[in-house]
Amino acid sequence: MIRLYGTMLSVNAYKVRILLNILELEWELVDIDMAGGEHKREPFLSLNPFGQMPALEDGDFTVADSHACLVYLARKYDTGGNWLPADAEGEAKVAEWLSKSANEIHQGPWMARAKIRRPDAITLSDEEIHARCDHILGIMEGHLAKRDWLALERPTIADISCFAPIHILPDSGYPTDKWKAVTDWLHRFRELPGVIDPDGKPFD
Ligand SMILES: N[C@@H](CCC(=O)N[C@@H](CS)C(=O)NCC(=O)O)C(=O)O
DSSP: EEHHHHHHHHHHHHHHHHHHHHTOOOOOEEEETTTTTTTGGGTTTOOOOOOSSSSEEETTEEEEHHHHHHHHHHHOOOOOOSSSOHHHHHHHHHHHHHHIIIIIIIIIIIHHHHHHOTTTTTTOOOOHHHHHHHHHHHHHHHHSOOOOSSSSOOOOOHHHHHHHHHHHGGGTTGGGGGGGHHHHHHHHHHTSTTTTTTTSSSSO
């Protein structure tokens, strides 16, 4: 049984929950008491010394970081390579967007949500966070105006990773509907079989 360490509110764990559900894998969530600091002490630190969620355990194998978890699950269990292609060009294109997700999307859209949940920890102004969201969503808008999916002709783990923080962005006070191509992409992604909302339910 695969065990995902995280919380239902963690956006980075949400990325991994989406793929686990799409691949119809058997798994369980090991709920981490973030308020109580469980992720900052052992035994969690042995899974991820950075003290961040998510981490994943599959038998004797463990891996931390949402993108590493996505890569592992896709390579191990999606043997057709649909979600993570094995050819150099395809894999590089997916990596391109995983990198954007870990950097620009984390520093903008993810931060918007983090500020609402932990205003004590995030001291950036709303203006700065919204400017960062404008920057990355503007680039995505131009990119998605010409294609349906971020990396390839089909959805990949790059779309999963970028979808999670951008889907929940309106709840953090940033309107994504001003970006038409991004809005259409979010809609297309929600329609895919197995995609779940942050509560773990299928989209209506
Ligand atoms: N690069 C990491 C970032 C992980 C991350 O920031 N996780 C958040 C939850 S969504 C967390 O654990 N925050 C608690 C902390 O940093 O103390 C990933 O993609 O997994």
